[in-house]
Amino acid sequence: HPSFSWSPSRLFLVPIPPFPGPHPSFSWSPSRLFLILIPPFPAVKPRLDIELCPPQQNWTEGQEGTLNCSAKGTPEPRVSCSKDGNSLIPGSIRPVYRAHAGTYLCQATNELGTAERNVTVWVQRASGAGAPGGSGPLGIFGGFGLLGSS
Numbered sequence: 721h722p723s724f725s726w727s728p729s730r731l732f733l734v735p736i737p738p739f740p741g742p743h744p745s746f747s748w749s750p751s752r753l754f755l756i757l758i759p760p761f762p763a764v765k766p767r768l769d770i771e772l773c774p775p776q777q778n779w780t781e782g783q784e785g786t787l788n789c790s791a792k793g794t795p796e797p798r799v800s801c802s803k804d805g806n807s808l809i810p811g812s813i814r815p816v817y818r819a820h821a822g823t824y825l826c827q828a829t830n831e832l833g834t835a836e837r838n839v840t841v842w843v844q845r846a847s848g849a850g851a852p853g854g855s856g857p858l859g860i861f862g863g864f865g866l867l868g869s870s
Contacts, residue, residue: 766797766828766835773799773810773826773837782846785816789839791828801826801839818843 772790779785789810791797801808801824808824821843828835 762794763832764792764794765832766791766793766830768799768826768828768835768837773828773839775837776840776842778842778844779816779820780844780846781816781818783816784813785820785841786811786813787824787826787839787841789826789837791835793828793830793832793835795830797828797830797835799826799828816843 768789768791772788772792774788777788787801787808787810789799789801791799799810801810803822803824808820810826814820820841822841824839824841826837826839
């Protein structure tokens, strides 16, 4: 069920005229003033587009990597990603290790709902490291040869 926050910026004091009557008139009597919550408009469910949250991302071991995943929606969705119960904050920069390889579940949430996307991070060897010939994909299993390492 949608819920709306009670931010003071969305509360309005509104005078309500007496009704019924042949000619409406506004009264500033405290008994005629009401607080009304106005939600932000247009309200839009979260959406994880391919451009903002690519489902395949390539990182290089030993360098810095960023899990790129952001969402569209109003109010602005909160985005979180996790793999095997470990959270990874989208947009934060970190040194890349083989253990980062794998599939992350990214979720974007606002008051209207949640959108999800699986994001697979591939970690490649740094140039010149490991096997002859330089770089090769370590795969989503951290280089155990299950998805082909060179």
